[in-house]
Amino acid sequence: MNTNTVPSAPEPQSLFLRACLGLDVAQTPVWLMRQAGRYLPEYREVRRQAGDFLSLCKNPELAAKVTLQPIERFGLDAAILFSDILVVPEAMGMKLQFLEGEGPHFPEPLTRQADLDRLTLPDPEVQLGYVMAAIREIRRILPSGVPLIGFSGSPWTLATYMIEGGSSKKFTLIKTALYNDPGFLEGLLERLVTAVVHYLNAQIDHGVQAVQIFDTWGGILGPDEYRRFSLEPMARIIAGLNRNRPDGSRIPVILFSKGCGGYLETIASSGCDVVGLDWTTPLGQARARLGPNIALQGNLDPAILYANPQRIRSEVRRVLESLGRQNGHIFNLGHGMEPNIDPLKVPQLISAVREESRRIRTP
Amino acid sequence: MNTNTVPSAPEPQSLFLRACLGLDVAQTPVWLMRQAGRYLPEYREVRRQAGDFLSLCKNPELAAKVTLQPIERFGLDAAILFSDILVVPEAMGMKLQFLEGEGPHFPEPLTRQADLDRLTLPDPEVQLGYVMAAIREIRRILPSGVPLIGFSGSPWTLATYMIEGGSSKKFTLIKTALYNDPGFLEGLLERLVTAVVHYLNAQIDHGVQAVQIFDTWGGILGPDEYRRFSLEPMARIIAGLNRNRPDGSRIPVILFSKGCGGYLETIASSGCDVVGLDWTTPLGQARARLGPNIALQGNLDPAILYANPQRIRSEVRRVLESLGRQNGHIFNLGHGMEPNIDPLKVPQLISAVREESRRIRTP
Numbered sequence: 001m002n003t004n005t006v007p008s009a010p011e012p013q014s015l016f017l018r019a020c021l022g023l024d025v026a027q028t029p030v031w032l033m034r035q036a037g038r039y040l041p042e043y044r045e046v047r048r049q050a051g052d053f054l055s056l057c058k059n060p061e062l063a064a065k066v067t068l069q070p071i072e073r074f075g076l077d078a079a080i081l082f083s084d085i086l087v088v089p090e091a092m093g094m095k096l097q098f099l100e101g102e103g104p105h106f107p108e109p110l111t112r113q114a115d116l117d118r119l120t121l122p123d124p125e126v127q128l129g130y131v132m133a134a135i136r137e138i139r140r141i142l143p144s145g146v147p148l149i150g151f152s153g154s155p156w157t158l159a160t161y162m163i164e165g166g167s168s169k170k171f172t173l174i175k176t177a178l179y180n181d182p183g184f185l186e187g188l189l190e191r192l193v194t195a196v197v198h199y200l201n202a203q204i205d206h207g208v209q210a211v212q213i214f215d216t217w218g219g220i221l222g223p224d225e226y227r228r229f230s231l232e233p234m235a236r237i238i239a240g241l242n243r244n245r246p247d248g249s250r251i252p253v254i255l256f257s258k259g260c261g262g263y264l265e266t267i268a269s270s271g272c273d274v275v276g277l278d279w280t281t282p283l284g285q286a287r288a289r290l291g292p293n294i295a296l297q298g299n300l301d302p303a304i305l306y307a308n309p310q311r312i313r314s315e316v317r318r319v320l321e322s323l324g325r326q327n328g329h330i331f332n333l334g335h336g337m338e339p340n341i342d343p344l345k346v347p348q349l350i351s352a353v354r355e356e357s358r359r360i361r362t363p
Numbered sequence: 364m365n366t367n368t369v370p371s372a373p374e375p376q377s378l379f380l381r382a383c384l385g386l387d388v389a390q391t392p393v394w395l396m397r398q399a400g401r402y403l404p405e406y407r408e409v410r411r412q413a414g415d416f417l418s419l420c421k422n423p424e425l426a427a428k429v430t431l432q433p434i435e436r437f438g439l440d441a442a443i444l445f446s447d448i449l450v451v452p453e454a455m456g457m458k459l460q461f462l463e464g465e466g467p468h469f470p471e472p473l474t475r476q477a478d479l480d481r482l483t484l485p486d487p488e489v490q491l492g493y494v495m496a497a498i499r500e501i502r503r504i505l506p507s508g509v510p511l512i513g514f515s516g517s518p519w520t521l522a523t524y525m526i527e528g529g530s531s532k533k534f535t536l537i538k539t540a541l542y543n544d545p546g547f548l549e550g551l552l553e554r555l556v557t558a559v560v561h562y563l564n565a566q567i568d569h570g571v572q573a574v575q576i577f578d579t580w581g582g583i584l585g586p587d588e589y590r591r592f593s594l595e596p597m598a599r600i601i602a603g604l605n606r607n608r609p610d611g612s613r614i615p616v617i618l619f620s621k622g623c624g625g626y627l628e629t630i631a632s633s634g635c636d637v638v639g640l641d642w643t644t645p646l647g648q649a650r651a652r653l654g655p656n657i658a659l660q661g662n663l664d665p666a667i668l669y670a671n672p673q674r675i676r677s678e679v680r681r682v683l684e685s686l687g688r689q690n691g692h693i694f695n696l697g698h699g700m701e702p703n704i705d706p707l708k709v710p711q712l713i714s715a716v717r718e719e720s721r722r723i724r725t726p
Contacts (some may be wrong), residue, residue, distance in 0.1 A: 013542075170701065173667035179674050222642040222664055262624045264644055279585040280625055303538035311542050318587075336472055338533065 009248030016078040020252035026177030028357035029077035031099040034336030036082045053098040055095035060133035065235040078147050082121040085153030090123035109165035124202035132206045139207040154215035155192035189233045197240035212254040219259020235270040278334035284322040295328035304334040305345045372611030379441040383615035385691040391439035391720035397543035397699030401444045412644040416461040424497035441510050444445035448516030454485035472528035487565035495569045502570040513571030517578035518596035552596045560603035573618040582622020602633040647685040658691035665696040668708045679715040
């Protein structure tokens with residue numbers, strides 16, 4: 001057998017993977033960013049058992065358990081690994097704390113070249129072995145028809161936390177680095193690219209069937225800076241992923257740069273299979289700009305889950321009708337679930353997506 | 364004399380007013396959002412004298428003094444009234460506090476129709492008489508060649524503070540109102556439109572020569588919601604302004620919706636003379652989309668003021684070269700000055716704008 005020949009795998013069956021690859025589906029698949037989280041009482045219970053957020057991330061059994069919770073409760077079309085983007089900087093040697101009610105905190109943020117030299121390139125099987133164990137456990141207990149999505153933060157987004165020391169409103173420190181000391185910033189991004197390639201490839205080896213790159217803070221950059229400091233490192237990551245599996249299947253890559261509706265063409269040039277959209281860019285407009293060969297994910301304003309069931313349904317319909325019968329759409333929110341959402345809103349949302357998308361597809 | 368005939372005023376001489384109207388200029392005019400503010404030691408001194416921020420806003424002599432400070436120090440091409448957008452809700456009857464280091468706070472935010480019925484329509488000459496007195500004092504002491512810009516918050520942006528009770532990250536309350544109780548929200552916006560029309564017309568009567576509407580939070584809305592809840596009220600305000608003065612001069616209106624690069628065509632349909640841009644939409648792209656009959660203001664990332672003089676100049680050049688020799692551009696930041704900017708950066712910026720724009724315009 002010619003070793004260059006990739007065995008031709010049968011088309012995937014799951015709605016989610018089919019939509020990622022632009023294949024036809026009878027109804028639109030749906031999952032929700034931060035679908036495993038504080039809005040679920042059963043999550044808060046497991047979190048109490050674990051002690052704190054980081055301990056939960058590092059406990060493979062409990063991480064697997066909370067990953068499954070929204071699948072069991074709601075029957076979503078994909079599961080997403082329960083973890084946090086900041087486990088990568090921690091594995092590179094940075095002290096990480098999650099302060100209750102205040103978010104993540106790096107008490108020793110990066111300020112100079114010497115700080116970079118102290119960062120290590122983590123072996124995902126060692127320093128991030130707990131993530132790999134969680135992935136194996138999730139795949140063991142997850143119904144086989146439900147794909148598992150792995151993820152990482154983008155290098156730019158990770159760098160904002162590593163340089164600012166935590167969440168930021170003004171990004172003074174990283175922007176000062178960007179404009180005054182781009183070599184320092186690029187040195188950090190380069191290390192992060194390598195770490196994330198290893199990390200995501202290990203996730204793929206252990207069983208994730210798609211990966212999403214979360215670029216939460218790309219939108220604070222102007223177009224040239226976005227291209228250089230956010231998109232370019234992500235494109236290098238995508239080029240380094242082992243997306244074609246030995247069985248011939250393909251691992252789709254979803255890229256979500258929040259607040260970057262103006263940069264969609266740049267995003268699509270990254271090599272990703274799916275572009276994630278927030279609610280400020282209509283799906284139909286994105287499709288018109290990017291063409292049919294790249295799938296779209298999104299884009300309901302999560303605040304619509306504060307509304308009544310009729311309004312949720314009409315907003316879901318509006319999102320779906322923006323694309324009509326076209327393939328290549330995964331329904332999602334335009335940002336993560338909020339902790340104060342009533343869990344009863346989720347089945348209303350899911351039913352609306354399934355029923356309305358079937359209706360739209362019925363000739 | 365036919366009373367319908369508007370006397371034909373001579374063209375304005377100031378670079379700023381000429382650029383607002385698309386007239387030719389020898390160099391690009393420049394002013395900076397929040398140019399009178401905490402980054403200036405002489406401002407901090409006056410603020411100490413006044414006691415607190417709101418007392419400073421309400422003291423016409425001191426408000427005039429800080430309005431002039433950046434003009435005297437830097438020779439900017441326009442002055443902007445020192446005040447705060449939230450004086451309008453306060454004048455409508457809401458208690459307003461500025462908590463040191465925490466920003467504005469309405470201890471009794473609006474939650475229901477009955478709250479709206481308690482709001483009053485302020486007489487700008489009475490409840491906001493201190494603003495009018497400040498405008499008169501500023502015009503008295505401001506060099507006659509420097510135009511004075513008045514301003515207001517947009518109804519949508521004011522409503523976010525009035526409903527959330529202060530600054531917000533997630534805008535849960537106003538979005539819940541938007542999706543579940545749009546009648547309540549529209550009732551509030553309607554009252555704000557009327558109040559702002561009266562307020563800005565009074566500012567014009569007392570001597571401002573241009574007005575800017577600050578729509579800081581339009582960018583959290585999807586396109587349909589932006590049009591209905593942010594743009595539409597602003598368009599009604601613009602239609603209600605007395606822009607043609609008895610002497611034949613025209614009061615230009617600048618509309619700045621931050622984070623709304625995707626909605627520029629909608630913004631331009633408001634009737635404004637100038638569209639303010641943040642740094643995510645290149646000026647050349649905005650001009651290509653909107654045509655030459657509407658002026659543009661912006662759009663340097665304020666974080667560039669953390670950089671060294673060479674970098675500031677090269678970034679200024681990049682902004683200017685995006686439009687080349689085209690008219691109708693007022694140089695500004697894409698957002699307000701930060702309190703920790705070194706004041707010495709401002710003359711570097713201004714010199715760069717003037718020298719580089721003259722160079723670009725030289726055949």
